[in-house]
Amino acid sequence: MPGALPGGVVHRLPADLGLALATHPAAxxxxxxxxxxxxxxxxxxxxxxxxxxxxxxxxxxxxxxLEEGKRRPCCWPGCAHRERTGRPPPxxxxxxxxxxxxx
Numbered sequence: 001m002p003g004a005l006p007g008g009v010v011h012r013l014p015a016d017l018g019l020a021l022a023t024h025p026a027a028x029x030x031x032x033x034x035x036x037x038x039x040x041x042x043x044x045x046x047x048x049x050x051x052x053x054x055x056x057x058x059x060x061x062x063x064x065x066l067e068e069g070k071r072r073p074c075c076w077p078g079c080a081h082r083e084r085t086g087r088p089p090p091x092x093x094x095x096x097x098x099x100x101x102x103x
Contacts, residue, residue, distance in 0.1 A: 004054045007033060008040025010081045017046050021066075030066035038071050044079035 005021055005028065007013040021028045023029075027065060042062050048054065049055035 006036065006039060008043045008079075009036045011040055011043040011047060011080060013039075013043060014047065016055070017043065017059050017062065020063050024063045024067065027063040029065040030069070030071075034066075034071050040079055041072050042066075044081060045073040 005013055005018050038061050046058045046062060048057060049058055062073070
């Protein structure tokens with residue numbers, strides 16, 4: 001589907017972030033240009049917010065930072081839901097902890 005915005009490596013694009021990107025053309029273009037790992041970082045950063053006000057602020061900052069040319073969230077240590085290889089941890093891929101599912 002040509003109009004659909006892609007998600008990340010582990011995380012799917014949440015509806016509220018997708019709506020914000022859809023209404024900011026420059027941020028939307030930047031979103032399409034960054035890597036799936038970079039998109040994953042922004043999504044995880046938004047999803048990790050514990051309060052609605054924090055989530056709203058992070059969504060706003062995501063669009064602003066993308067429009068400014070930033071390719072990763074500022075001051076974010078990274079998504080804890082993926083291995084450093086960029087893949088989901090084995091337990092999220094369907095294998096037992098510490099083992100990979102056969103390919």
